[in-house]
Amino acid sequence: MHFTDTHCHLAEAVLQADWPNVLAAAEAAGVTRFIVPATRPQDWQAVLDFPEKPSEKARIHRAAGIHPWFAAETEEGDWQRLEALLAAHPQLWVGEIGLDALKTERADGAQQQAVLIRQLVLAQQYRRRVIVHNVKAGAALAAAVKAAKFTQGGIIHAFSGSAEEARQLIGLGFYIGIGSLLLNPAAKKIRVTLKQLPLERIVLETDSPFMLKNAVNTPANIRAIAAEAAQILGIGIDTLARQTEANTDRLLAAFQTA
Numbered sequence: 001m002h003f004t005d006t007h008c009h010l011a012e013a014v015l016q017a018d019w020p021n022v023l024a025a026a027e028a029a030g031v032t033r034f035i036v037p038a039t040r041p042q043d044w045q046a047v048l049d050f051p052e053k054p055s056e057k058a059r060i061h062r063a064a065g066i067h068p069w070f071a072a073e074t075e076e077g078d079w080q081r082l083e084a085l086l087a088a089h090p091q092l093w094v095g096e097i098g099l100d101a102l103k104t105e106r107a108d109g110a111q112q113q114a115v116l117i118r119q120l121v122l123a124q125q126y127r128r129r130v131i132v133h134n135v136k137a138g139a140a141l142a143a144a145v146k147a148a149k150f151t152q153g154g155i156i157h158a159f160s161g162s163a164e165e166a167r168q169l170i171g172l173g174f175y176i177g178i179g180s181l182l183l184n185p186a187a188k189k190i191r192v193t194l195k196q197l198p199l200e201r202i203v204l205e206t207d208s209p210f211m212l213k214n215a216v217n218t219p220a221n222i223r224a225i226a227a228e229a230a231q232i233l234g235i236g237i238d239t240l241a242r243q244t245e246a247n248t249d250r251l252l253a254a255f256q257t258a
Helices: 019-028 041-048 068-073 076-088 109-126 138-147 163-171 188-194 219-233 237-252
Strands: 003-005 031-036 060-064 093-100 130-135 154-157 174-178 202-204
Touching: 003 202, 003 219, 003 237, 019 031, 019 219, 031 219, 041 060, 041 076, 060 076, 068 093, 068 109, 076 109, 093 109, 093 138, 093 154, 109 130, 109 138, 130 138, 138 163, 163 174, 163 188, 188 219, 202 219, 202 237, 219 237
Parallel strands: 003 031, 031 060, 060 093, 093 130, 130 154, 154 174, 174 202
Antiparallel strands: none
16 A cells, blocks of 8 residues: 655755655655645755655655745746746646735735746646645636636645535646645544545645644655545545555646647
């Protein structure tokens, strides 16, 4: 039984400094593949340079993008650099990008929307998947996807919305990231939503090293997330693992045509 952590910030100092132990714990839990996003230009090279053994190259997949929290800091040179990275790295995704209606003091809605659309246009141009941060902005996110004429799909990271919102985003080509919220017994909404989602559109993630109170989150926690999700769905954890891995395989396969 194998799993992929489809959203883990392995280049964050707390994880990178302890990578051998983080990797060993992940492998012991059956987590053997990782998708690693970057959130701002200062992080892009760290994600690209993340240390790995030759045998691990097929298991670590990377993304570079501008998170909505940093939309107001974006400079024109950042766009030139991002496009150059996409041209130089054919398997590089675009992410973490998106919208956050609760953090508009860092970048207002118009700034976030403009930066998101520009990244979606680039992702469409280079036919790349995207990793999307969405906090209480589902309608605006759907509008941005349509405005950018984006069809390449990707992952809605750390989903916490309604089943109706999820279905709309699935209709736009996205998979739904189910993650560490399930480790919080008080998070009732995601449990209700999960029961209504098609299993063929679910992927698993931790958002390591974030999301846990008073603890450093790590990819090994995918096993606990999977166990909780399987229980909610009333299926075996092995069934869940097979399907979520098949879903991730589709995302990592040859990119869709425009």
